[in-house]
Amino acid sequence: MVTEYAGSSDAAIARTLATEAAARLVGIRLENPDADRLSLKDLGDQGAQAVLAARLAELAPADAVLSEEAADSAARLSASRVWIIDPLDGTREYSEGRDDWAVHVALVVDGALSLGAVALGGPDEVIVSTDLAGSTDAGEAPIRIAVSRSRASGIVRRVAASLGAELIPMGSAGVKICSVVNGATDAYLHAGGQYEWDSAAPVAIARAAGLHTSRLDGSDLVYNRPDPYLPDLVVCRPDIRDRVLGAIDDALAAQPE
Structure with a gap:
């Protein structure tokens, strides 16, 4: 309401x-x-x-x-x-x-x-x-993944290698997620630790635009929890969701014990 x-x-x-x-x-x-x-x-x-x-x-x-x-x-x-x-x-x-x-x-x-x-x-x-209508267009190869200017986690690098993706460095999480919304990139993955305030607003925008949003394991992003730590997420075009989540699963499985 x-x-x-x-x-x-x-x-x-x-x-x-x-x-x-x-x-x-x-x-x-x-x-x-x-x-x-x-x-x-x-x-x-x-x-x-x-x-x-x-x-x-x-x-x-x-x-x-x-x-x-x-x-x-x-x-x-x-x-x-x-x-x-x-x-x-x-x-x-x-x-x-x-x-x-x-x-x-x-x-x-x-x-x-x-x-x-x-x-x-x-x-x-x-x-x-x-403001958004909830539809997205299919992109062109290669997949472009928004990443931090200073560091891309090992998981993100392994996912990019698996997908043959191009890494596009840029600043804030909001900028990265909105780059998927406006079509400048195709996906944003983060595995290095964030809090609810880092993603809540841009995730709401991504959902309204018809994009896939979830934790890296595919589970829902849930907000206003007792502990606001929300360390990982993925935002991507819906047409590449299965490929991206599959590559993430493989990357997580390949992590050393």
């Missing part, structure tokens, strides 16, 4: 949150041209969190919140509505002046991921799951 706050739908609230936090992040970089990378990361995390916290308190005051940059509360586990937010996903890219960072805003309603909004590299490109 979509709830109205101050005349705004949940999707409108999510868009507003992501847009305003991203605008603040752009402003922080402009205001601090001489800041070192570590300081800029901290300023970005804190500034975007402040915007999101203030706007959620205004627009959705009765809802619970799970954020990377705020203390967790067990009260969210019994709440009907929980916003899962990552104020700045891709702090490294943000601090380097790149644009492959994101703001994640997701909503879980009665235990189910309801919607997501992701601002990509600023306030001008904001994708909301409710």
